[in-house]
Amino acid sequence: MKTITRIIIILSAFIVLAGLMVTAVNASGMNTPGSGRSEFRPGGDNNGPRPEGGENRERGGGSSISRLGFGLIKNTIVIGILVAVIVIPKDMAKKRKKNSGSIKSPPSEKNK
Amino acid sequence: MTEEISKTTSSQTKTKLWVDVAIFIAFLITMEPRSSGLAIHEWLTLSMLAAMTVHLLLNWDWIIEISRRLMRRLGMQTRINYILNWLLFIDGTLVMISGIMISEVALPAMGVKLPFGFAWRRLHDMSANFALLLLGVHTALHWNWIVNTFNKYVFAPIGRLFGVKTSKDAAA
Numbered sequence: 001m002k003t004i005t006r007i008i009i010i011l012s013a014f015i016v017l018a019g020l021m022v023t024a025v026n027a028s029g030m031n032t033p034g035s036g037r038s039e040f041r042p043g044g045d046n047n048g049p050r051p052e053g054g055e056n057r058e059r060g061g062g063s064s065i066s067r068l069g070f071g072l073i074k075n076t077i078v079i080g081i082l083v084a085v086i087v088i089p090k091d092m093a094k095k096r097k098k099n100s101g102s103i104k105s106p107p108s109e110k111n112k
Numbered sequence: 113m114t115e116e117i118s119k120t121t122s123s124q125t126k127t128k129l130w131v132d133v134a135i136f137i138a139f140l141i142t143m144e145p146r147s148s149g150l151a152i153h154e155w156l157t158l159s160m161l162a163a164m165t166v167h168l169l170l171n172w173d174w175i176i177e178i179s180r181r182l183m184r185r186l187g188m189q190t191r192i193n194y195i196l197n198w199l200l201f202i203d204g205t206l207v208m209i210s211g212i213m214i215s216e217v218a219l220p221a222m223g224v225k226l227p228f229g230f231a232w233r234r235l236h237d238m239s240a241n242f243a244l245l246l247l248g249v250h251t252a253l254h255w256n257w258i259v260n261t262f263n264k265y266v267f268a269p270i271g272r273l274f275g276v277k278t279s280k281d282a283a284a
Contacts, residue, residue, distance in 0.1 A: 003169060010168050014161075017202060018209040030231035064147045071144035075244060082248030087255045 128170045129261050135163050136247075143244060154218035157211055164204065193253050200246045203239050210236035 138160050145153035168175070178186070178194045212219060213232040219225070251258065 006169055006172055007165060010165050013201070014205055014208075017205040021206055021209050022213075025229075025231050025235070028231075064149070068141070068144050068147035071147055072140045075140050075143050078244060079248040079251055082245065083252040083255055086249065086252035 124170065125261060126265055128167075129265060131163060131166050131170065132258075135160060135167060136251075138163065139243075139247060143240065151217045154211065154215055157208060158218055161208060189253065196246065196249055196253065200243070200250055203243050203246055206235060206239040207243055210239060 138156050141148050142153055142157050142160070148156075175197075178190060182191070182194065210232045213226055213229055214236060215224075215226070
């Protein structure tokens, strides 16, 4: 029963947020129904940034596995860099704090 | 009694670890819709809603505890972590709702066809990229837990299989 209540709370939060987002997008007028996919490719230019999906979304193929592998590695590297940028300085700061703490009050110094 | 509690905690930690690993891999796959294909992209994202719910249920006590203590004394990292988790939830919701709004496989398969929206596609792309950044920071903030849990439940058992002694074994 407790778990069901919690699931309902989580899904309610999700639905409330989703409702707010739909209302915000519709109210802002950004989302004009029927605005075509061609808007992404002015003049039929396919070299520029394209959105995911739509007619251009590829539905698999011979090299899709290697592309998927490349994409997975690329995103893992992005996450890895973020982890390194946050974890390494944090660990260094912790070590420095530890060291400065031990320098400040070494037992032999205290005895003097 | 203590053994029982320890067993429950241990199995819960294992469940957390595997649910998180599954979410992480699913997220990486869904970030590549052009390679994985639309059907996998959409159905996997929808199934991630269930996995995310399980993730939140497994961390429910922490969420409630920190929500109660938010206005009182709380460590800086815990506070950042809490705010980041909310951002991740909001962004995850945006990714999912915008994905649902531009769905071409999953929703039509359920008999629902929504009008195409330019804004939803842009929002979907932006929120997905932002989710990658947030996930990176989320992973970084839980890095110690990830390393310790992997060592305890993955590397140590594998090491034991090959006769490698861990520091715990050596102490015993």
